[in-house]
Amino acid sequence: MSILSDEPVLELVNADIFQEDELVLDNVSFKMNKGEFVYLIGRTGCGKSSLLKTLYADLAQPKGKVTVAGFSVETIKRKKIPYLRRKIGIIFQDFQLLNDRTVADNLIFVMKATGWKDSAKIKNRLNDVLMRVGLTSSMNKMPHQLSGGEQQRVVIARALLNEPVVLLADEPTGNLDPEVAEEILNLFFEINRSGTAVLMATHNHQFLLKYPARTLRVADKKVIEHGTHA
Known part of the structure; x- marks a missing residue:
């Protein structure tokens, strides 16, 4: 079971979400607990996507x-945004891996960019996250040598590097075959069971039926609590 608490990892109260000057979502209120x-x-x-980008401060301030x-x-200042992003894990549909370096070097690049300096600690954390996503044997491969599912596992490993309190996943299975997509979803549930909150945007209604969980629906500029699909 997940490690639930009443401490919100994210909370919106009467929030208006903008894409440039256009109002995308109106008067949004919900929270997610640890x-x-x-x-x-x-x-x-x-x-x-606009909602998720707002949560990691990639769009105009709400x-x-x-x-x-x-x-x-x-109210976040630009210089504080990197500190926010160290507390959350961001997972994209299109991977956004650096194609000119190995899996290990992709992850080491992010660690160094977020303040890791001790080479022994970097190596240990690299091994930890790759083991967690089942890719220890692929650390020296280039992204193009991996399948889509394996590339998405690298992206998840990258998102876990700084032990985030919440993962924000934007259609993380959208480009994957159904069987691989289900494996990735199960990996998210496994990560969630260890205490990391997960907010996952998806088109896949089979997931909701097969793996019910709390659901928020976005429609007509509103975010509506949709209960638990069962």
């Missing part, structure tokens, strides 16, 4: 209150 797993569903273009991992996103 250890929760939540699906985010809705049609393409409804604002799911109006209202948006707190993520202890940071007030609506």
